[in-house]
Structure formats: C-alpha cells, structure tokens
Amino acid sequence: METLPRSLPLRSSCENKGVTTLPKSLKYAHVERERRYLSKRMTPGLRPTRVLRIQDRYISDSSFRLRRIDEEGNSPVFKLGQKKRIEGDSPLRIAHTTMYISEDEFNLLAVLPANTLEKQRLIFPLGDSHFSVDVFEGKLEGLLLAEVDLGSEGATHPALPLEEFVEVTLDERFTGGKLAGTSSTDLQSTLTEYGVN
Numbered sequence: 001m002e003t004l005p006r007s008l009p010l011r012s013s014c015e016n017k018g019v020t021t022l023p024k025s026l027k028y029a030h031v032e033r034e035r036r037y038l039s040k041r042m043t044p045g046l047r048p049t050r051v052l053r054i055q056d057r058y059i060s061d062s063s064f065r066l067r068r069i070d071e072e073g074n075s076p077v078f079k080l081g082q083k084k085r086i087e088g089d090s091p092l093r094i095a096h097t098t099m100y101i102s103e104d105e106f107n108l109l110a111v112l113p114a115n116t117l118e119k120q121r122l123i124f125p126l127g128d129s130h131f132s133v134d135v136f137e138g139k140l141e142g143l144l145l146a147e148v149d150l151g152s153e154g155a156t157h158p159a160l161p162l163e164e165f166v167e168v169t170l171d172e173r174f175t176g177g178k179l180a181g182t183s184s185t186d187l188q189s190t191l192t193e194y195g196v197n
Helices: 103-109 176-180 184-193
Strands: 030-032 034-041 050-059 064-070 077-085 094-101 114-126 129-136 144-149 163-167
Touching: 050 176, 064 103, 077 103, 094 103, 114 176
Parallel strands: none
Antiparallel strands: 030 094, 034 144, 034 163, 050 064, 050 114, 064 077, 077 094, 114 129, 129 144
C-alpha cells in the first residue's frame, strides 16, 4: 500500500500567495488535510484530554453525513455535514461543510436510509496541536484509527506516540463512508492484510 512522506505536496490555484481557492460551489467549506493511521493497539499510559462518543449516519445515495456527538458534562451536539474531494479522487484535500442542527432536525433526518457507525473518539495532545484515535464499536469492533489534522496549509506533524501503526490515508476502505457500509467479515479481511488481528 502506498505511503506518504511526512510533508505532503500541496497544489493551489493561488500557490504564489499561499492561498487555497475553492470552486464557488464550495465557498462555505473549509479545507481539510488529514493523515490517517491504522493502529494495532493503544499505547499503555496514554491519557486523552477529551473523550467523545460519536454516532454517524451516512445517508444513502447522497454525500451527507448526520452526526451526533456526546461528551460527559456537555449537551449533545448534532451536525449535518458534507465532504467533497477538491482534486478528483484524491483524499489529500477535502472541502468540508458543516451545519449545526437541533435534536428535532436530527431526528427528522435520521429516518432516512443510511449506513451507520458508532465510535469513541479519544483526543490527545500532539505538539502544539492534537491527534485523535477512533475506537470503533459494533460490527467494526477492534478497529483503531488515528487521525492528524494538518490544517488548511498542510503543516507537518510530530511523531505519533503510538505503538505499531501504519499509514492508510490513501486506502479508500478506511474512509468513514466506506467503513459505515463494511461488514465485520470484510473488515477482518482488510485488517489481516495489514497484519492486525
């Protein structure tokens, strides 16, 4: 599987000014540049600064994701989101648009056919920023995915304090939409390819 260098090359229609210009249809979106890593196990002693419980619904025949986020001590957060790839099929630059909605609006949309997934998101400090580890539940139990947000300018990131991990940024099977439609059997087959059992 192809891996990426620590610093990703970026392309922009305004490279000389260091500005990324989105198509007009995506002018309300922000650009995401993330690296994704498959981890075999959690590092002992690693303590998260935040713990979120996330329920995602990828609405069928659409590019929309419905999300509920629960965190101890806070009210639930409800979002309707959409992610679009800026450069063809490349996952390296994503235009992400998010709308905060009410619980009633969430419930209204939740009746639509969708593939679902549930996970616990653990957030850890990483230099001046942070990284997250998603601990999946249900049919995806056993999957640990770490993500690092490189910011809109695609900065590099420090080494992750994880044991035995491999980059899967370019593997389509580890995107949220694909995972939501993945069976436990297919997941185990994919994990075996990476030596994770």
